[in-house]
Amino acid sequence: MVNIAFFVFAAILLASAVRVITAKNPVHSVLFLILAFFSAAALFVLIGAEFVAMILVIVYVGAVAVLFLFVVMMLDINFQELRQGFLRYxxxxxVVGAILIVELGFLAATQLVGPIEAAGSASAIPPASELTNTQAIGHILYTDYVYAFQASGLILLVAMIGAIVLTLRSRKGVRRQQIGQQLDRKRDEVVALRKVPTRGGV
Structure with missing residues (x-):
């Protein structure tokens, strides 16, 4: 049963990955990409890496959804026409939803039978009662691969700073905050005391 589930998930993953790059409609490409992520997460669950599977679903599916939202906003798509074409999609x-439901069914059935064991790795993996999957990943990540982990963090930081610098443009008519001028202001320039008569208002 486990072997059948593996080949089913792997076939769906390969087919959806091919459809991501061959589909002409960007909406279809995103749907197939989400399907590919779910299939890859199911493969991770089959080998006992539940934490990696959840990270794959939460981070990548969430990031793809947000990225697709940004793309829709940048392309200035007419939402009225998009709602009218709902029946086309x-x-x-x-189909994608039905495949996801079938995958979840396969996954539940295989977990009832028992998770698949990687060949030759039984001696290297401690029992689940001694060390959880998340603890094992954290131990390896912050001991054996700590320098690679820190380097990847620095690369992402540089990429974030580069994206900010590239998108930061000075345009005419846009007022920007000047911290130095705000701190150099005197009290008389920004505060005005007025004597308001009783029941007179401002």
């Missing part, structure tokens, strides 16, 4: 959405 409904069959593809139903």
């Amino acid at each position: 409904l069959p593809v959405g139903l």
